[in-house]
Amino acid sequence: VQLLESGGGLIQPGGSLRLSCAxxxxxxxGYAMTWVRQAPGKGLEWVSGINPSGESTYYADSVRGRFTxxxxxxxxxxxxxxxxxxxxxxxxxxxxxVYAGSGLDYWGQGTLVTVSS
Amino acid sequence: AIQLTQSPSSLSASVGDxxxxxxxxxxxxxxxxxxxxxxxxxxxxxxxYDASSLESGVPPRFSGSGTGTxxxxxxxxxxxxxxxxxxxxxxxxxxxxxxxxxxxxxxx
Numbered sequence: 113v114q115l116l117e118s119g120g121g122l123i124q125p126g127g128s129l130r131l132s133c134a135x136x137x138x139x140x141x142g143y144a145m146t147w148v149r150q151a152p153g154k155g156l157e158w159v160s161g162i163n164p165s166g167e168s169t170y171y172a173d174s175v176r177g178r179f180t181x182x183x184x185x186x187x188x189x190x191x192x193x194x195x196x197x198x199x200x201x202x203x204x205x206x207x208x209x210v211y212a213g214s215g216l217d218y219w220g221q222g223t224l225v226t227v228s229s
Numbered sequence: 230a231i232q233l234t235q236s237p238s239s240l241s242a243s244v245g246d247x248x249x250x251x252x253x254x255x256x257x258x259x260x261x262x263x264x265x266x267x268x269x270x271x272x273x274x275x276x277x278y279d280a281s282s283l284e285s286g287v288p289p290r291f292s293g294s295g296t297g298t299x300x301x302x303x304x305x306x307x308x309x310x311x312x313x314x315x316x317x318x319x320x321x322x323x324x325x326x327x328x329x330x331x332x333x334x335x336x337x
Binding site: 144146148150155156157158161163168170172173206208210211212213214215216217218219220221222 | 230261263265267272273274275277278279282284316318320323324325326327328329330331332
């Protein structure tokens with residue numbers, strides 16, 4: 113399983129950005145997926161999760177109402193739509209595959225989102 | 230959300246040392262805990278799940294233990310490639326907010 117994020121960049125506060133994660137596997141539609149971020153010099157923070165079908169989504173309190181996770185199982189793609197971005201959203205964003213509801217076993221290399229004026 | 234507190238936040242050790250990192254949760258989580266290793270500029274590496282199950286390919290010098298609210302990650306004989314930051318993550322509340330601990334940096 114290989115994961116590759118894209119879509120990061122520099123954005124002004126209040127702006128929007130859409131991250132994508134391309135997943136190389138035949139079994140993408142069977143995996144729950146998540147987004148995790150790491151702000152510069154800070155720890156890991158779980159951001160959002162989605163079940164295999166895409167019908168159920170979950171969010172950290174810090175992003176609920178601003179971020180939307182989605183997936184396209186026909187294209188093996190996971191997305192994170194980020195609206196009303198704040199300076200504190202600056203981080204490297206990782207997509208990761210959930211292993212049996214017990215851990216995150218495969219990770220992408222990450223994409224940097226910088227929110228600054 | 231369930232809070233995870235790791236201790237120490239950092240430690241100094243030498244090659245060959247036995248290292249123990251603790252993760253305490255704000256409520257009982259049975260054995261629903263994972264551990265990761267993070268090196269600068271790299272994505273996290275999955276080490277342990279269900280508190281003590283070693284992920285495939287992870288060296289056996291890594292081990293995990295604990296249940297309820299208190300968990301430990303032990304490196305039996307620290308190797309040069311083990312200098313990194315380690316994080317615990319609870320999956321008891323999964324899929325709702327599977328929170329991470331604050332991390333423990335293992336330094337030379």
